[in-house]
Amino acid sequence: MSDASEDFEIGREGRKWNHHPGEVRLNPLFAWPPQPMSVLRWYANYWLAVTTTTVTVLAAIVGWLIFLPPLEAMVEWRWSWVLRVWLSNLIPHALCAGLLHIWLYRWRQQDLRWKFEARGQTQKSSVYTFKNQIHDNMFWSIASGITLWTAFQAPVYWAMANGYAPVIHPAENPAWFIAVFPILVVWSSLHFYWVHRLLHVPFFYTHAHALHHRNVNVGPWSGISMHPLEHLLFYTNFAIHFVVASHPIHVLFHGYMQSIHPVFSHSGFEWVEIGDKRRAKAGDFFHQLHHRYFECNYGTVEMPWDRWFGTFHDGSEQGSRDTVKRKAKMYGS
């Protein structure tokens, strides 16, 4: 699998965006011939800098230390601790999405700098629940997203507490404890690609996934604004904890990584500026292309499923032409 960068030409695609960040790059771990230095750089950028990955690891540790009930308290199923799990998901999610939305869209602190789409979010449209994009996105994220996220996560804690799901302790097995974090990232990417492809099958698209795609111009609250059927499929990936030995911190991280990460990746801005300086990498052009062109980039940049299955859009004019052709083939027009 060669790196396609030497063939990359933005072409007219560059003019279709307020900010085009250049070629979309995938995890070089799977490139052929091997690119060890690129792989090291890739993982250093993810794990040794302020990114959504490191922020969610930190949030998981803090959440476990100060908020999540200990496993002993979750041996018996009680709604009081399930409510606590729901809050441990709601509070960081609402904080991240709320603050990011206020910063970027309400206060417009960086105006259009680093913003992919020139347009703002839709304030009023009958397409949305409550006829308002933000209210629509908040409603589906909280009522369905955080509730079903909790509905899949709480049984994992209960199973861990009762010995039905394997638990490890960081002090006894530190190497495995660390390894589970990247394993979860790769697992989520694999799972998401296939669930997402299924959601683009016309039946599932019409009845479920279209709700997420109302958001052509995405914002932080669009991240997990999805139909309950999509949430049901999306959160089945918590099942990995019944097979792979993990710790409650991993379960928290797993939830944050696949729910708070989309808050940032749907923010619509490549970078968040504070005091006129780029402070945090936020948006994900790979997924922004999916929201504009639909039938491309179903997965994430962590696993090159899209390249392997011919659905990768690298941000070039050629990528758009290929996607239009594929769409015509899919819908027979």
Ligand SMILES: [Zn+2]
């Ligand atoms: Zn999306």
Ligand SMILES: [Zn+2]
């Ligand atoms: Zn989609």
